[in-house]
Amino acid sequence: MDERVHAHAETLVDWSARIESGDDVVLRVSEGAHDLAVAVAEQLGERGANLVTVYDSAEVSRAYLTAHDGEFEADPEYERSLYEQADSVLSLGGGRNTTALADVPGERRQAAGKAHEGIREARLATDWVSTVHPTRSLAQQAGMAYEEYRDFVYDAVLRDWESLAEEMGRLKDILDDGEEVRIVGEGTDVTMSIADRIAVNSAASVAYDSHNLPSGEVFTAPADTEGEVTFDVPMTINDRRVRDVHLVFEDGEVVDYDAQQGEDVITELLDTDAGAKRLGELGIGMNRGIDRPTDTILFDEKMGGTVHMALGRAYGANFPEGHEDEQNESAVHADLITDMGEGSRMEVDGEVVQRDGSFRWEEGFGG
Amino acid sequence: MDERVHAHAETLVDWSARIESGDDVVLRVSEGAHDLAVAVAEQLGERGANLVTVYDSAEVSRAYLTAHDGEFEADPEYERSLYEQADSVLSLGGGRNTTALADVPGERRQAAGKAHEGIREARLATDWVSTVHPTRSLAQQAGMAYEEYRDFVYDAVLRDWESLAEEMGRLKDILDDGEEVRIVGEGTDVTMSIADRIAVNSAASVAYDSHNLPSGEVFTAPADTEGEVTFDVPMTINDRRVRDVHLVFEDGEVVDYDAQQGEDVITELLDTDAGAKRLGELGIGMNRGIDRPTDTILFDEKMGGTVHMALGRAYGANFPEGHEDEQNESAVHADLITDMGEGSRMEVDGEVVQRDGSFRWEEGFGG
Incomplete structure (x- = not known):
């Protein structure tokens, strides 16, 4: 064996x-x-x-x-x-x-x-x-x-999960303390509020309330999304291929969209219910062992150097006591993934946390 | 498939x-x-x-x-x-x-x-x-x-179980009504009491309290065994081969024995406890779909035209109310099988039930 x-x-x-x-x-x-x-x-x-x-x-x-x-x-x-x-x-x-x-x-x-x-x-x-x-x-x-x-x-x-959990803990702390996230890349410039949210350190262990192996993402529940995003990682949603989905948000809702492939799937998704037009999740992939998409969401969304956003239902774990009623409800939860490559950056409250796919505590992170 | x-x-x-x-x-x-x-x-x-x-x-x-x-x-x-x-x-x-x-x-x-x-x-x-x-x-x-x-x-x-159950029911009735069984064959002439015993029609169905598929035997619990038996079907007992075991009974107990192969296994068995020297079971194989021994007791003991006897523990199902305390107790239950071929016969209270391997209701049964 x-x-x-x-x-x-x-x-x-x-x-x-x-x-x-x-x-x-x-x-x-x-x-x-x-x-x-x-x-x-x-x-x-x-x-x-x-x-x-x-x-x-x-x-x-x-x-x-x-x-x-x-x-x-x-x-x-x-x-x-x-x-x-x-x-x-x-x-x-x-x-x-x-x-x-x-x-x-x-x-x-x-x-x-x-x-x-x-x-x-x-x-x-x-x-x-x-x-x-x-x-x-x-x-x-x-x-x-x-x-x-x-x-x-x-x-x-087979990661060094203890060390990865620690690294993800850093990002969680930044998100927990932050009010607003901005993500910029090719075809993407979007801001969203993460005030009063708890980020989940999904470290592939029940000790972190994380139940998939592998895992390796930090996720939170965004609100008031403004701007546009292009999701350049190809995926299968409802048994159909989608590619280069482009969403435009105003006041937290999708107001315009197109896709290179599978635009009809996005139409169907958005038409499901009111909550399907809002984001339920912003997830940041941090598993560097996953180096390419394989059309399996369990792996793809954890890919180091990617970010995913889900249309629809939010996870309760992101909402602290007293904010449970702010949780986005929907019959769908559809993840879409974008690669944070060359020229991209992620800011929290104006401070750059990730640039060109590298976090600020990583070696490749340039000033 | x-x-x-x-x-x-x-x-x-x-x-x-x-x-x-x-x-x-x-x-x-x-x-x-x-x-x-x-x-x-x-x-x-x-x-x-x-x-x-x-x-x-x-x-x-x-x-x-x-x-x-x-x-x-x-x-x-x-x-x-x-x-x-x-x-x-x-x-x-x-x-x-x-x-x-x-x-x-x-x-x-x-x-x-x-x-x-x-x-x-x-x-x-x-x-x-x-x-x-x-x-x-x-x-x-x-x-x-x-x-x-x-x-x-x-x-x-894949037998016609309904018809086999009916045939086995005939033998069960004969055994239930009988007092004494005699089995005669090459190296075998043994009698045993089956008075006050219930024969079990093991017809491979929970409806007959029979829990193995395949099954196809009728079994009872004999007492007061007298005479000798030769078990000519080779078997594996406690991971060792035994062949042509020959047992001599007096007053229900084995008083002498030998075997062509694996005699030491029989010695071990008989030395286990007092009950191991007495028979716990007499079973009559009636599944004609099983035409040869395969060293798997589940199949071998059901073989049509064979009889098996077990040294040791008897099954409770053979003892009617009031006779439970007559059940032979032992830590062992070791089945031994003999082929009822040419020249053999089984009698119940002096009446021949099986001759040369054929039951009296079967075509091959000669007067």
């Missing part, structure tokens, strides 16, 4: 999930994640945690959902109690076919999801962590060779 | 487990049993049962057990409640290596088993059924080619 599988498991169990002796752990294993499951089980055994292993197979789900009449029982108690009593739920993604559920009718999947809403909530109330084991299927989705994709995933996962 | 996988799943869900709408089902999937799991999930979806899929991986277990210090928590509640609330537990055997746990110290496995005794009992209190998906690993253990082994398994599993 690739030694990095063991290192991945150790990072997941120690840094991310903080598993201790006696913890009740549910390990959810995708079809292609067997090797990582073995390595994680070893870590759990070593720590004296308890282990229940769930087979999270897309093909089993497809067969079940396709054959079912769609009248799902709400939150079967035997399953709910498993998650309600668990301390941690570790989900190992990595299937054999990312489109394994493609022929299950959407309403069937939605009905199943809705019927299991309580179980999902119970799972999210634990110290849950999701990660992915690099499979050939995911390599294909990322447009990479298998070996290449493994290198890519492990570069992103 | 081999159409027989679907037929296997249907037999398991319908005939064996009697799954109905709303049943809470735990599906336990071995590493190599994915295809059968998909087919079973389809059947469960069709019936509107609920589904939790557990990954029953020997390699995950090995990693966990090997790394653990051996001080296992007794019956973690989150796992126990899953099984306590389940209606059915369907276990799909079929791994990728039957010796995957070979280097886990025996005491570690025993400690884990002991700590999970309550969970095991909860599982056995459900309508549980165990079956196997034919894998290359199991084919290898059986000494067969993969294709050959698949034919073998499906011949054993």
